[in-house]
Amino acid sequence: MPSPKLFKPPNFRTLDLNLLRVFDEVMAERSLTRAARNLSLTQPAVSNAVRRLRETLGDELVQRSGQGMAPTPRALAIWPAVRDALQQLQASLVPDEFLPDRATHSFVLAMADATAAELLPGLAGILEREAPGASIRVVPLTTRDPRPMLDAEACDLAVGHFPSVVPDLTVKVQSGETMPFFFERLYDGDYVCVMRADHCLAAGSLSLDDFCAARHLLVSFSGQPYGFIDESLAVLGRQRRVVLTVNQFSTAGRVAAHSNLLTVLPQHFVRLAGMGAGLAVRPLPFAVSPVHVDSLWHRRCDRHGAHVWLRQALMRAAAQAFAA
Numbered sequence: 001m002p003s004p005k006l007f008k009p010p011n012f013r014t015l016d017l018n019l020l021r022v023f024d025e026v027m028a029e030r031s032l033t034r035a036a037r038n039l040s041l042t043q044p045a046v047s048n049a050v051r052r053l054r055e056t057l058g059d060e061l062v063q064r065s066g067q068g069m070a071p072t073p074r075a076l077a078i079w080p081a082v083r084d085a086l087q088q089l090q091a092s093l094v095p096d097e098f099l100p101d102r103a104t105h106s107f108v109l110a111m112a113d114a115t116a117a118e119l120l121p122g123l124a125g126i127l128e129r130e131a132p133g134a135s136i137r138v139v140p141l142t143t144r145d146p147r148p149m150l151d152a153e154a155c156d157l158a159v160g161h162f163p164s165v166v167p168d169l170t171v172k173v174q175s176g177e178t179m180p181f182f183f184e185r186l187y188d189g190d191y192v193c194v195m196r197a198d199h200c201l202a203a204g205s206l207s208l209d210d211f212c213a214a215r216h217l218l219v220s221f222s223g224q225p226y227g228f229i230d231e232s233l234a235v236l237g238r239q240r241r242v243v244l245t246v247n248q249f250s251t252a253g254r255v256a257a258h259s260n261l262l263t264v265l266p267q268h269f270v271r272l273a274g275m276g277a278g279l280a281v282r283p284l285p286f287a288v289s290p291v292h293v294d295s296l297w298h299r300r301c302d303r304h305g306a307h308v309w310l311r312q313a314l315m316r317a318a319a320q321a322f323a324a
Contacts, residue, residue: 015056020082022049023061027079030068080151084180087300098305100131105306107134109314110141110149111159112221114249114269115293119159119186122317130313142221142247147181150298156307157314158296159186163228166294182297184311186318189291190267191229193282194275196257202280211240211285217263218242219252229264232288253279266291268321293318 025035026046036046054061057078062069071079111119116138127134139155145165146158166183173179193211195202201210218227225242233239244261246252252263253270257278270281295314301307 016052019049019053019056021086022046023053023075024079024083024086026050026062026069027071027075027083030062030070032069084298084300088303098309100134100309103131103134103306105131105134107136107157107306107310108155109136109138109157109159110146110155111138112141112249114266115141115159117272118266118268118321119314119317122320123313126313126317131309140247144221146296150181150296153298156297156301156310159293159314161189161228161291161293162296163289165296166292180299182299182302183294184315186293186295186315187322189293191264191284191288191291192267192270193262193284194253194256194265194270194279195262195282196259197278197280199260199262199280201262202282206282206285208236208238208285211262212238214240214262215260216240216242217244217246217252217255217259217261219247219249219263219265220245221247223247228291229284229288232286236286238286 022035022039022041025038026032029035029038032043032046032050036043039046050061057074059074060072061075062071064070120136120138123136127136141158141160143149144160144162146155146160146162147165149155150158162183165181169179169181169183193206201214212233218225218229220227223245225245230239230242244255246255249265249269253265253275255261256263257275264284267281270279295311297307297311
């Protein structure tokens with residue numbers, strides 16, 4: 001019985017990098033025909049390139065499945081790194097000149113309604129003045145860790161409070177690791193306790209005991225009935241009773257205005273949303289960690305001209321919003 005053939009690790013110095021371009025296109029299209037069209041190659045040429053890369057890496061990479069191609073686990077594992085490297089190389093060798101007044105880009109931002117209320121008025125004005133042919137689409141931010149969204153190119157920028165992501169990236173920078181994502185501080189948000197104007201706790205200052213004894217409404221992107229307010233209370237050995245959880249600050253404000261529930265909202269959002277008349281606003285009766293609002297993006301976009309302009313426009317919109 002012949003002995004099994006041992007796989008020899010590829011020699012990167014002799015690897016034909018054109019094979020990686022073909023691999024990236026096949027993975028993106030899941031079709032040899034469409035990949036060949038995009039690369040201006042014949043389908044046999046693409047098939048031959050895939051065969052050579054299979055032999056080099058010792059893996060099938062893609063296999064026929066129905067009308068398309070299904071990637072192997074090995075292909076799925078290496079594709080993000082290959083695509084990132086190719087895009088970074090292209091950005092370095094062929095700088096992307098972005099002319100806002102001629103742009104027809106469509107940008108996708110992920111953010112919560114309170115963040116959008118703060119930033120979008122200024123951003124809309126910048127768009128109209130500088131890039132009237134471009135557009136912006138806002139999608140809901142449903143997580144405190146949007147890195148999978150950015151990795152999957154579901155959005156260009158995620159904007160919000162990312163309490164675990166930013167410290168993790170900071171540690172990576174300090175240890176000299178490659179940064180897969182970048183972030184930029186836009187502003188710090190202050191949070192307040194909100195209740196209906198004629199609530200029994202609306203008169204006078206709000207005590208910690210009264211806060212904990214009340215029934216609460218929580219804004220949670222993930223749907224979990226636990227947030228940074230509960231973490232701050234836990235440090236004090238206290239807890240509150242959350243009886244209703246929603247995923248939008250605007251919904252929380254409306255419910256609080258017509259119920260006995262207390263909720264915690266960004267102070268600026270109460271002002272911007274015009275909720276002040278029907279609500280009583282009180283300072284939180286305990287200290288909470290600073291709530292930083294950051295923009296987060298994938299490193300593959302870092303040097304793209306359109307993306308640089310978008311980030312700078314967002315920073316200007318934040319500065320404008322808090323100028324007063």
